[in-house]
Amino acid sequence: MKRIVVCGLSNRAMQMFIKPILTKFSQENEIVGLLDQDERRGDLIYERFPELRDVPYYSPEAFSEMISKTRPTTVIVTSRDDTHVDYILQGLKYDLDIICEKPMVITSQDARRVMEAEESSKGKVTVAFNYRYNPFHRKIKEIILEGKIGKITSIDLNWYIDTYHGSSYFKRWNRMRKHSGGLSVHKSTHHFDLVNWWIDQKPVEVFAYGDLHYYGKHGEENPSQIDNRYCGTCTEKLLCNYYSRWNNRTNSEVVKDDHVKAEVEQNYTNYRPDACIFDHEIEIEDTYVATVKYNQGALLSYSINFSLPYEGYRLAINGTKGRIETQEFHELSRIPFPVPEQTIDYFPLFGSKEIIHVVQNEGGHGGGDPLIQEDLFLGIDSSRKYEILAGSRAGAYSIAVGEGVWKSSKENKPIRIDQLLENYIYE
Known part of the structure; x- marks a missing residue:
């Protein structure tokens, strides 16, 4: 029996890993811990998967506590890309197997760190190149x-x-x-x-x-040079061909998000995934x-x-x-x-x-x-x-x-x- 902790409670985590484990592979696998930086995402998991209500939720700084209390064999990493390396390295330090969403990490330097850590660990890294x-x-x-x-x-x-x-x-x-x-x-x-x-x-x-x-700011379809707009509240969205192509005037904004579906802002704390595609910071x-x-x-x-x-x-x-x-x-x-x-x-x-x-x-x-x-x-x-x-x-x-x-x-x-x-x- 694999005892699994999930780091990063994204939509990818829910659909690709958590749901299949609970519905298809529960005889061989058990989810024993959940970790995310946003407590709201923990609440969302419990809402969508009531059978996990007794599984404890942890914040990132409590990773070691999670390992000590839940005694997992496997860490699934489905957090934001730049955080993958932290969970992989910590998991390998405890000789745990790692299943990581692509990309494994975001720099070659971190890739070297992962391979070096794997060499000295009993754990193994698997990248989910589906x-x-x-x-x-x-x-x-x-x-x-x-x-x-x-x-x-x-x-x-x-x-x-x-x-x-x-x-x-x-x-x-x-x-x-x-x-x-x-x-x-x-x-x-x-x-x-x-x-x-x-x-x-x-x-x-x-x-x-x-x-x-x-x-970005020089995009030809940018209705104006106003910065910090959001599709859900933008007064210019009907002038935006990218918005108009996929929405009509009576539709609410629907954002494709590989991590947490964003039909409602309440899925996040202090984060909106409908930022303007023409922002100057891009x-x-x-x-x-x-x-x-x-x-x-x-x-x-x-x-x-x-x-x-x-x-x-x-x-x-x-x-x-x-x-x-x-x-x-x-x-x-x-x-x-x-x-x-x-x-x-x-x-x-x-x-x-x-x-x-x-x-x-x-x-x-x-x-x-x-x-x-x-x-x-x-x-x-x-x-x-x-x-x-x-x-x-x-x-x-x-x-x-x-x-x-x-x-x-x-x-x-x-x-x-x-x-x-x-x-x-x-x-």
């Missing part, structure tokens, strides 16, 4: 392992975030680099981890450009293009844009024996035009094209969430022929690439991944 478990992404991994496209030479990955989802990052804490590491870390680590895992090569060097085009980028070089010769061409008419991605992987392509249109309810079914198209170097229709399953992130939950709470599926659950090294590589993208775009020079990690995992 997108690996998406059926299309698993199939891509299997095609590569089968050798159908040969040695990987290059990857083209272009990611598109629509105006609904993209603007949400600029309404809340993610817009502050000190809290999120910027979107090349908070969001793009998902994508860098996928590529690293697919091709099983180490990233060596990154060169990138990045800029802030849509949001400094993180909303557009990146990057090239990543890998240790076995592969080259990644990557881009991401956080303000587009639809959401999804285009992917192509080239090898010495052929090429695979796929395109995903995500959140179909938000796309106002017909889109094709996602397939994987295989083009052998010499031969006929093959269209692969992938067997899918229900659940969040394209069906990935239920599968990673089974691995996390029931144990790794022994029938799977390849590793899929991510550890601290995978977390570190994804963060180093994301940090390298940002630093390269600011310093206008290539960034060596081994220098960011101080050769820690290049021995």
Whole structure:
């Protein structure tokens, strides 16, 4: 029986971890402690999950007391990104296993600290890269392992975030680099981890450009230069195309938030996740293009844009024996035009094209969430022929690439991944 404490009572904690543990995995797992900096979030947990009313709530400074009194085996970390490192290190100090939401941490320096602490601990760090478990992404991994496209030479990955989802990052804490590491870390680590895992090569060097085009004080759609506005109370919201696209005049503001749903302000204490996307304090980028070089010769061409008419991605992987392509249109309810079914198209170097229709399953992130939950709470599926659950090294590589993208775009020079990690995992 795993005895679990949850650090960070976010919406992600509720939907991805707490609810499944209580409804699907309660015979093997028990939640014994809850921790958050906002006592209101503790109240919210008790309201939504009455069966947890006897589970004690703790504030961050009481972490050691929580461990002493609840005697957990596992710490789930689903707090704000910049706080992950604190809970991971404290948990490892007590020889506890860690399950951490992505990104593992927000800097390469903190990634090194986590790996060093893990080496001297009996505990193990697992990063919940649920997108690996998406059926299309698993199939891509299997095609590569089968050798159908040969040695990987290059990857083209272009990611598109629509105006609904993209603007949400600029309404809340993610817009502050000190809290999120910027979107090349908070969001793009998902994508860098996928590529690293697919091709099983180490990233060596990154060169990138990045800029802030849509949001912040210079955004072209900004109704005025007034600062400190909030969507829920803004007198100019009907002049804002971002607001008007997803709301009509009779609707209340609905904010997409990966952490606590914000339909009502009462979910928070002294925090509003509907801050204006054109505030002057916004400094993180909303557009990146990057090239990543890998240790076995592969080259990644990557881009991401956080303000587009639809959401999804285009992917192509080239090898010495052929090429695979796929395109995903995500959140179909938000796309106002017909889109094709996602397939994987295989083009052998010499031969006929093959269209692969992938067997899918229900659940969040394209069906990935239920599968990673089974691995996390029931144990790794022994029938799977390849590793899929991510550890601290995978977390570190994804963060180093994301940090390298940002630093390269600011310093206008290539960034060596081994220098960011101080050769820690290049021995």
